[in-house]
Amino acid sequence: LFGKPVVDEETLEALEEVLLTADIGVATSMKLVEEVAERVRRKELTDPEVLRVHLKTRIAEILIEDEGHLDLGPKRPYVVLVVGVNGVGKTTTIGKIAAQFTARGDKVVIGAADTFRAAAIEQLAIWGERVGAQVIKHEHGSDPAAVTFDTLEAAKARGADLVLIDTAGRLHTKTNLMEEMKKIRRVAGKAIEGAPHEVMLVLDSTTGQNAISQAKTFNETITVDSIVLTKLDGTAKGGVIVGICDELKIPVKFIGIGEQVDDLRPFNAAEFVEALFS
């Protein structure tokens, strides 16, 4: 694609293909290519290599990093509510994050607020045990808001540093489930003032343009503070995040690169962009 000595129509088309096949989406890809095409027309960009660098820089500017770490701040416990649609990697991501903090001596409490899906509580309990974090759970089928409340009460009582609340996967189109999530958020605030301090949306990098509706709806419902993009160890590029950052200005904190406890990395915009073009 960039092996040609001159920028022509073919170069721009090939460029559009790279962006579209990375799931960057029609609107965002067209916008990016048009910006570049304009500079080409004004003869500001004539070398394909420079064009490539310019485009990478432009995309990296849109992406929003957040130093890739959770800053627990002075008031403890710091409460993170983890949400997202079904199967994206919420439970696994909580295990990974908990591990990072227990490893440095922080006390982590996890709330098993997915009381709906079969063996969701058992799955989380195994992770809690693996990483040395206490898991607060009720019976299967109980009220997730009640679990959340108890988790925060327990966290306060034990002087926890970090609380991670695992919730059931929910499609953003299901109004009753979006309402349930709102209630979980409200109840958290009742147990600890200001909680949740962070609402973390987990997105699957294999997801196409629907990720944008997911992000928008979750954000409109309970305000999303950060994003984790999982499964980047696959062949999907996760390009949907470009449009999401551009429109919603939500920082991407971590990326998931596997199923094991250590497979979590801080989001790095430059590395992400390099991978988009590889």
Added chain:
Amino acid sequence: SLSDKLADVFKSLTGKGKLNEKDIEAALKQVRMALLEADVNFRVVKQFVADVRVRAMGQEVARSLTPDQTVVKIVREELVRVMGETCEELDLRAAPPVPILLVGLQGSGKTTTAGKLALYLKKKLRRSPYLVPADVYRPAAVEQLKKIATDLDIPVFDTDVNDDPVEVCKKAGEAARIGGYDTIIIDTAGRLHIDEELMGELGRIKEALDPNEILLVADAMTGQDAVNVAGEFDRALGLTGVVLSKMDGDARGGAALSVRAVTGKPIKFVGMGEKSDALEVFAPDRVASRILG
């Protein structure tokens, strides 16, 4: 929707008897964008648009339709044609217990679909299915399928997580034979199509069981990557069909077209919810409408 966009393209043209080249190109531009927005793979879109162009050239505008309606009609017919005009049944012609193997990426809905298929076989096809939890890696995966099975009152193999999955499948096959069940549904661990070791493991499970059906469970919201995943699973194992899960969301479902176009394998079912009764037989015209927006 595409219909609206095409109506716009053609609103300045009235009383035309035939679609001319310029009209068609303008319309195809809209079709291409609509399909890409619906997550149909880039290359698949290219081929699809080329096929539509061939059909649209010289096409008479039926007196009952406007030019934009003619193009929409062609696009819809092409979508339905590619995705399979007929609904393909499960192939259960074999000596019992007939094995059905579920494979796919992490989190796509395999375990949930296993329960749904078991219920479908029991209630709709009046068969006696046996569930096999062959995912010994994911925490509480065996418990998850066991709980689903118990809720449905469907027998399930008591997997030992210390066994490797091939061992589990062999033992379960034997248990199903002894128990007199006529169908076994094997739930496997999610895996990447690029993980040689785990893909090799599936190959060994296939060899051990000789399944009648190897179904790829794919998430309806999958984007451009759908062709890579489906293509590789098909190449490695020879899929017999696809189940598109989470179609109860608002993903346009372009992955349906991509997967069919790249593997030629039929989509047999769609998952329409988290409960075990949320499984429907694939209807191409319905998915076509959805992709068209």
